Amino acid sequence: MDLDLRRVVVLTGPYGSGKTELAIGLALGTIERAKREGQQLRVALADIDVLKPYFRSREAKDQLREAGIAVIAPPGGLANSDLPIMAAELRGTIPREDVTLFLDVGGDPVGARALGSISDVVQAAAHELLLVLNRYRPFMDSCEQVLETARQIEQASHLAITGVISNTHMLEATTLQDVLWGLELSREVASALGVPIRMVGVPEDLDQDLQMKPTSDMPPVLRVRRFMKPGFLGGVVLAPAAESARPQS
Amino acid sequence: MAQERLLMKGTEAIAEAAIRAGCNFFFGYPITPQNEIPEYMSRRMPQVGGLYLQAESEVSAINMLYGAGGSGVRVMTSSSSPGVALMSEGFSYIIGSELPVVVVNIMRGGPGLGDIAPSQGDYAQMTKGFGHGDKHAIVLAPSTVQEAVDMMALAFDLADEYRNPVVLIGDGLIGQMMEPVVFPATAPKQFDKSWAATGHKGKDRKIIHSLYLEPEELERHVLKLFRKFDAMEAKEQRHEMFMADDDPPIMICAYGTTARIAKTAMRELRKKGIKVGLFRPITAWPFPNVALEAIVDKTRSFLCIEMNMGQMIDDVRMVVRGRRPVSFYGRTGGVVPTVEEIVKKVIEHNATLGA
Incomplete structure (x- = not known):
């Protein structure tokens, strides 16, 4: 599916709405498509999440690098800290016309504050700022509440939201009804903001056939794979490499 | 779609479950990986007419629990390993004074500052070494986010029933992983709180303390506490x-x-x-x-x-x-x-x- 994304894609939104999963999925999808089409494309993913301590996109850096994606994240042990650090190379990478960049921003207005510190270079680049929404998350009771969060995110990031990603899910328990129920709220929010719904996230393992017929007002569907889950649930994070045996045994 | 079903992090779910269990007071000090609990409380407490206060340290937070618990309200704090260690003295005072409070420990790697990754390194601290003197407290150990939700109401009920603090321990993953949760629709249980210090005007004087200077008197007090601990050992084992x-x-x-x-x-x-x-x-x-x-x-x-x-x-x-x-x-x-x-x-x- 060609989403025709701009060169710099910034994912923001309420805490825990799925920005990291989407950033990883979009970056992987972009490079895979480029490879299929025989294109030389530099793809980078920048993790500027200064809020959540676990399940950050930097934890998937090995898988991302293996796929040919440059990961911009705090170096070394600092990557495992809860310090509000942004990698120095980010500011220089954003203006580079040869790099397709996905920016994974921390949730809520507090997370968007980190984005505010690089808003000048983002603003100057061909970019889109996408608001990711999952209606099953707390504090998503009303359109007004979401709009208030969106307004605060714009204020903190010094950037304007240009689109919405409807990403309502319940992990493995997601049904098609959930997706459509979430889309209702996303439509309301998008319409109030005067921006399009850029895509609808649907869990990859949702085997119910998508009855979403591609009508004229149906946004593109993005199948979302879940990377950010503990190793024992099949995720890529918080699990040492298979052969890292306990040192003394 | 019922709003009662939500996708939450363990920390958020613990906070919401506590509020639904009638907890209207939260005192704490930030530390990773449990910061979403105070964060969530700071947002939700004003909505339910409760109070969230960030203390200047874990030491003051636990003593705020002593004060609030002494007035008979449902109160809690949360922290992570080294922060919980700082609460030890106040926790022991709370046991000695027979106050019902709830403490949540989302454990991180130690010793020392260690790291912010998941750990169960505080098992001994929480079951044996949390506070000085002859004492015990019930320690609940959920293994899913839903179980943590279900345990919060239980934690407050057990605290009130025995007038003794209850601890909930989760490794960092229990706090940070996201799972679907359903909140039970039950109303908080009511308990006799005639012992609480709620103002002297027109009432009997009530003094809440853990100081017994006569050794025989303190021994009688400790033996009384141990009758409660014996009852807990007989009735509250769960597996x-x-x-x-x-x-x-x-x-x-x-x-x-x-x-x-x-x-x-x-x-x-x-x-x-x-x-x-x-x-x-x-x-x-x-x-x-x-x-x-x-x-x-x-x-x-x-x-x-x-x-x-x-x-x-x-x-x-x-x-x-x-x-x-x-x-x-x-x-x-x-x-x-x-x-x-x-x-x-x-x-x-x-x-x-x-x-």
Whole structure:
């Protein structure tokens, strides 16, 4: 599916709405498509999440690098800290016309504050700022509440939201009804903001056939794979490499 | 779509469940990986007419719990390993003064500043070493986000029932992983709080303290506390047995996230024809020794798995008393054991058992 994304894609939104999963999925999808089409494309993913301590996109850096994606994240042990650090190379990478960049921003207005510190270079680049929404998350009771969060995110990031990603899910328990129920709220929010719904996230393992017929007002569907889950649930994070045996045994 | 079903992090879910259990007061000090609890409380408490206050330290937070608990309201704090250690003295005062409060510890790697990764390194601190003097407190150890939700109401009820603090421990993963949760629709239980200090005007004077300068008097007080602790040991032991119906020769003993990893490993082991069961303490104190005692004779060997260097294993050994071998596998420093590691360990362990 060609989403025709701009060169710099910034994912923001309420805490825990799925920005990291989407950033990883979009970056992987972009490079895979480029490879299929025989294109030389530099793809980078920048993790500027200064809020959540676990399940950050930097934890998937090995898988991302293996796929040919440059990961911009705090170096070394600092990557495992809860310090509000942004990698120095980010500011220089954003203006580079040869790099397709996905920016994974921390949730809520507090997370968007980190984005505010690089808003000048983002603003100057061909970019889109996408608001990711999952209606099953707390504090998503009303359109007004979401709009208030969106307004605060714009204020903190010094950037304007240009689109919405409807990403309502319940992990493995997601049904098609959930997706459509979430889309209702996303439509309301998008319409109030005067921006399009850029895509609808649907869990990859949702085997119910998508009855979403591609009508004229149906946004593109993005199948979302879940990377950010503990190793024992099949995720890529918080699990040492298979052969890292306990040192003394 | 009912709004009662939400997708939440363990920390958020614990906070929401506490509010629904009637907790209207939260005092705490930030520390990773539990910061979403105070964050959530700061947002929700004003909505429910409650109070959220960030204290200047963990020491002051626990003493704010003493004050609020003494007035009979439902109150809690949350912290992570080193922050909880700072609360030890106040926690002991709360036990000595017989106050019902709830403390949540989302454990991180130690010792010292350690790291912010998941750990079960505070098992001993919370079950044996949390506060000075002769004392105990119930310690609940959920292994899923939903179980943490269900336990918050229980924690407040047990605190009120025994007028003794209750602790809930979760490794960092219990706090940080996201799962679907449903909130029970039950209203908070009511308890007689005629002991509470709610103002002297027109009422009997009530003094809440833990100071007994006459040794005999303090001894009487401690013996009275121990009648409560005895009752807790008799009535509040909780555990889960998993894949244990066919009396498997190997029993894994694990709690929290480690028990979940073990369950995934056990499904693989069963496919390979290795009979292995799980004994999961749900109360870390009182340790479910009655249930464990009941399987000692039926089991050939016990394997404790923890995210530490071996702490619960002491409780297991005390029950098994040398009748069966008790061995250990653990990862520390915030490293989470993998399913593959546990499978390998059990296969090795099985080979040593012989025919």
